[in-house]
Amino acid sequence: MAPLTEDRPVNVAVVGMSYWGPNLARNFDRIEGSHLRFACDLDEGLLDRHRSAFPLTKFTTSLDEVLADPETDAVVIATPVPTHARLALAAIAAGKHVFVEKPLALTTGDARAVAEAAEAAGVTCMVDHLLVLHPAVTKVKELVDTGHLGDVHYLYGNRLNLGIVRKDENALWSLGPHDISVMLHIVGEPAVEVSATGASYLQEGVEDVVFGRILFASGTIGHLHLSWLDPHKMRRMTVIGSDRMVVFDDMESERKITVYDKGPVPRTGDYGEYIQVRSGDIFSPKIDGAEPLKLVCQHFLDCIRSGEAPIADGWAGLATVEVLEAMDKSLAENGRPVTLEGASA
Numbered sequence: 306m307a308p309l310t311e312d313r314p315v316n317v318a319v320v321g322m323s324y325w326g327p328n329l330a331r332n333f334d335r336i337e338g339s340h341l342r343f344a345c346d347l348d349e350g351l352l353d354r355h356r357s358a359f360p361l362t363k364f365t366t367s368l369d370e371v372l373a374d375p376e377t378d379a380v381v382i383a384t385p386v387p388t389h390a391r392l393a394l395a396a397i398a399a400g401k402h403v404f405v406e407k408p409l410a411l412t413t414g415d416a417r418a419v420a421e422a423a424e425a426a427g428v429t430c431m432v433d434h435l436l437v438l439h440p441a442v443t444k445v446k447e448l449v450d451t452g453h454l455g456d457v458h459y460l461y462g463n464r465l466n467l468g469i470v471r472k473d474e475n476a477l478w479s480l481g482p483h484d485i486s487v488m489l490h491i492v493g494e495p496a497v498e499v500s501a502t503g504a505s506y507l508q509e510g511v512e513d514v515v516f517g518r519i520l521f522a523s524g525t526i527g528h529l530h531l532s533w534l535d536p537h538k539m540r541r542m543t544v545i546g547s548d549r550m551v552v553f554d555d556m557e558s559e560r561k562i563t564v565y566d567k568g569p570v571p572r573t574g575d576y577g578e579y580i581q582v583r584s585g586d587i588f589s590p591k592i593d594g595a596e597p598l599k600l601v602c603q604h605f606l607d608c609i610r611s612g613e614a615p616i617a618d619g620w621a622g623l624a625t626v627e628v629l630e631a632m633d634k635s636l637a638e639n640g641r642p643v644t645l646e647g648a649s650a
């Protein structure tokens with residue numbers, strides 16, 4: 306690879322140009338300091354649709370051509386999930402920095418292989434845990450880390466809509482990576498046990514709705530409600546602290562975050578067995594309106610230049626896959642709790 310100097314852009318190749326890949330291509334094409342060198346897909350017809358939007362970009366159906374190109378610094382993988390680990394390992398072996406769509410892999414074994422290979426090769430590996438870089442999640446994390454909410458008792462995510470119904474993955478694998486990665490990030494502790502129940506109504510063996518539970522090391526509980534068979538369009542996470550509570554509602558355009566100064570009043574002993582609650586101010590801090598995907602792409606480029614580990618690096622990708630895999634196991638066993646082996650440790 307040609308050395309990366311300040312005066313030249315990071316050359317990026319996007320692999321997989323179907324539904325999601327073009328969003329990444331658009332960002333890497335537009336962000337200052339990066340150049341979309343390649344758009345790659347096995348489907349020539351699909352590539353033809355995008356040629357006019359990216360006139361300075363080479364189009365190819367061959368990943369080998371991309372990997373053999375010494376000018377390409379980074380490979381962005383937006384292909385189907387079962388291919389993620391194989392393509393990421395090939396890119397790392399070719400000395401490229403890698404950005405992998407969520408989830409990083411289908412198994413903890415594969416996810417670990419990618420994280421380890423990237424570390425050994427000294428290349429940047431980032432997973433598109435988009436919401437972890439969402440300015441509203443950054444705010445929630447700040448409220449938790451500064452102690453503004455008190456101790457985090459529990460948190461829950463609702464990711465519901467009517468559609469998109471996937472055939473090759475259930476609601477857990479399709480929708481869950483977002484909430485799981487955000488919960489791991491906000492709580493900042495390893496998950497120690499998970500369970501999940503769900504049901505398949507539309508396609509046999511593909512769960513349309515999943516209710517998941519994560520137990521964190523300190524006892525904090527996370528709960529997930531994931532469904533593509535629901536009348537509500539909801540993308541919400543609620544965090545209940547001992548002092549305050551906060552709601553991140555991504556369907557709100559302006560009021561993304563609402564902080565509730567509500568909670569129990571510490572017991573003084575004067576009121577016998579009654580537990581009093583306090584209901585104070587409700588306020589909504591201003592949240593930067595930057596497009597999360599643009600922030601994610603910029604973060605990847607910044608980490609390539611600085612050599613720092615991305616917030617959502619291969620190890621964070623592994624931790625999310627570990628929870629997904631264990632929840633899937635629990636789902637198949639009617640909600641039996643599954644202890645995590647500490648694959649992310």
Ligand SMILES: NC(=O)c1ccc[n+]([C@@H]2O[C@H](COP(=O)([O-])OP(=O)(O)OC[C@H]3O[C@@H](n4cnc5c(N)ncnc54)[C@H](O)[C@@H]3O)[C@@H](O)[C@H]2O)c1
Binds near residue numbers: 320345348406
């Ligand atoms: N972060 C998000 O919010 C978000 C949203 C949607 C999708 N995604 C992720 O993006 C990825 C792509 O999703 P999609 O819906 O666009 O998938 P898709 O199945 O519609 O398209 C994948 C494309 O990859 C191409 N492809 C497969 N193997 C290839 C190879 N070896 N070389 C070149 N091209 C190859 C296919 O031809 C296809 O066009 C998935 O991992 C998905 O989970 C993320």
